[in-house]
Amino acid sequence: MAAHRYWRFANIVPAGGGALEITELQLLDGTTRVDTPATLTTSLPPTSGGVESLRDGSVGSAVTWRVTKGLSIDFAFGAAAEVNNFRMGSGASPSTFVGTLALQWSDDGVNYTTLRQGDTYVWPGPFAWTRNVVNATRVRSYGAVMSQNGDVALSVPMPPLMEPGDLLVAFTVSTVNPPVGPAGWSLLSTVGPVGSVNNYLSMWSKVATEADRNGAYNGTNNTNGQVLALASGIGTPSLESSLGAFDNLNVRTKDLPVITASGDGRLGLGAGYWTLAFISGTTDMAVSPIPPWLKLFAAQAQLRMGVAALPGMKPGDATVGTWSTTATGTGGGWAVLSAIFASSAAIESTPFPVRGMPVAYLPPAQPNPAQIDMGRARSISPGKFRRLFAETIVGQGNGRVRGFTLDYVNPLNKPYPCRVRLVREADGQQVRETWSNANGAYDFQFVDELQSYTVVAYYLAHGKRAVVTDGLTLANGKVELMP
Structure with missing residues (x-):
């Protein structure tokens, strides 16, 4: 520098x-x-x-x-x-x-x-020093694709907020071993085969350049995948260690291999892939425990793949976690990978923590990344940029605001799915947006617990367009702490 x-x-x-x-x-x-x-x-x-x-x-x-x-x-x-x-x-x-x-x-x-x-800072206590700010490795952004069944040429768009110098990490599934990746990508590790079709879960890396902003990971013989942009305060992060495991026991859960961090500011990643020849019903993927694991992406329907992050690792911390699936059928098996990344010039001292999610800020889980423009980082609209900035950088914390949107239908209040926005009252900044589910429930997680909030629910089918609840704080119990 x-x-x-x-x-x-x-x-x-x-x-x-x-x-x-x-x-x-x-x-x-x-x-x-x-x-x-x-x-x-x-x-x-x-x-x-x-x-x-x-x-x-x-x-x-x-x-x-x-x-x-x-x-x-x-x-x-x-x-x-x-x-x-x-x-x-x-x-x-x-x-x-x-x-x-x-x-x-x-x-x-x-x-x-x-x-x-863009970093947010944790109060270290009264009249005290903050800890070191530069050596943390974090997930800046990520992109993903949904399932592409069969041996297809996979194209995973680049993460929307990546910057040149970030380490791009791709998790992919392939039906050949050794797997074949695109030019410029290095194979870090691979594990398998699993299932009757002998699938392999692999991890790749590449240092991002300016040309990657509008690019993609273009692989062969892949069925699904994800690309993450890892950033660091000093230099480009690098893989410190990784372990893989697999079996074909048709069980519903699989423990991640355990790796122990050797220094402060490390970032752990855990990936799981469940293969099944014949599926009964849909597939869902979950990682446990949450927290400390932060689920970035998990499978739906035929995808059967998930990636989670374990930020803020320090010496002796281990990648202890379990991937599970609700899939039922025959011919199943698991492939799982654990990895630890660190800054290439990490300073071995106490790391700088980010409010609520130490030494990392992460995009919120997205229900269907296939529907989101994960590339074109320099051509997104100002409105979309403001939304991405608010959701991925502003307002991170250890707080939680949740509730229900209900509509009175004589003689009862019934669930009413609708758009819900969370507004920070100090400056009017919208920090989150979601849709309440079929039960009317909404849940804004990992928000700044020290702020006061207003929740605005838009009842679009009514003449009364919005319902507002304001003055939500930790002191009055309307802002909760994450477990």
């Missing part, structure tokens, strides 16, 4: 949406502090405290701003400085701590480029 003379923190949003209180803000190169020679200024004067208190090495002296709109915290060096990390000191309250910000650089002090933005 090139060195630059000017660095700043901008787009600062407190966790509670109001005042900001921090005690320390230091720039680092890896784990080495580098900000002390720089001149420190702010675009807005603090409401209380002195700016120099932000780098006096003590988390006991707070600096506050009543409003943060237009606030930037600027470091001007006499010569170009390498910065790829930072750490902060918290104040007294989680609501006044940093919710999100952008780290930016400039060579002329006028035109700035964003190095890092």
